[in-house]
Amino acid sequence: MHEKARTIFFYIAVLFIFLSSSSQSNTQMLTQASNRSRVILPLKSTTDQAAIAAMQTALTNLGGAKSWQNIRSAKAHATTSPDGTKTTVIAFMDDWSTKMTRFRRRYSGSSAIPKDHNGSSATVMHTKNGDKAIPEYDQARVLLGYLPGAAIEVMLRRPEYVFKTATMRHCNANEQCVDVYRKPLSGPTVKEQEWTISTVNGLPIAARYAMTNMANASQFIWEEIDYSSFQSIQGIMVPNQAQVGLPNGLKRTFTYSSFTFNRPFDPTAFDAEVIQ
Secondary structure, rough: OHHHHHHHHHHHHHHHHHOOOHHHHHHOOOHHHHHEEEEEEEOOOOOOHHHHHHHHHHHOOOOOHHHHHOOOOEEEEEOOOOOOOOOOEEEEEEEEEOOEEEEEEOOOOOOOOOOOEEOOOEEEEEEEEEEEEEEEEOHHHOOOOOOOHHHHHHHHHOOOOEEEEEOOOOOOEEEEEEEEEOOOOOOOEEEEEEEEEEEEOOOEEEEEEEEEOOOOOOOOEEEEEEEEEEEOOOOOEEEEEEEEOOOOOEEEEEEEEEEEEEEOOHHHEEEEEHHO
């Protein structure tokens, strides 16, 4: 494959991972090998205490519930190499201070249009049959790529999430495996995440998640984040390195160089900082 085409594909795939694209046309671009039929939770199912305890332990070891409850926005920078030679910096900005999700992603030094979402209660998806109003982005899946502590804190305090001890996938002796289901605005409660928690240090090892699909498709496309190592920033634990598994089987490593918290969500200032 031509290097330029491969680099362009990588950029598209990375934006899918961190933005949880909702477009039907976009999902068709990704390999069908990562598709899975939706797993629907039976009615009146409740959270397993062992599963929620594992997630609470992970949150404690990531800095604690109180610390994460005091954080409602963040910015971060990460470096990666899409072609194995040239290093690229991608910047992240998120605000989860309300039930609405606001985020912005941009490549440093690039004048390309940033990918963002402004926190609308409904987003418009363009389909071949016309525009369709679709529910708000799921905050947890937007955040878990680089802020697993924030994602877990969101899920533990929001009533639409159900935690179950995983029974249908392999879990090693030194791991706790938790499946996360979510009840959307309409439709059944569906499994959207698979977490693996270390019983040695209590930190997340990996998180698989269904890319946000707001059209309620019968199949999901799954991504995987492997948290290679963590670092302590202002008393909380955030990834130092994370390996992202793309739907086509490729893997890329992201190294995070900076985090700032509780800053105003200011797209203009963010863009000016990133593109310089």
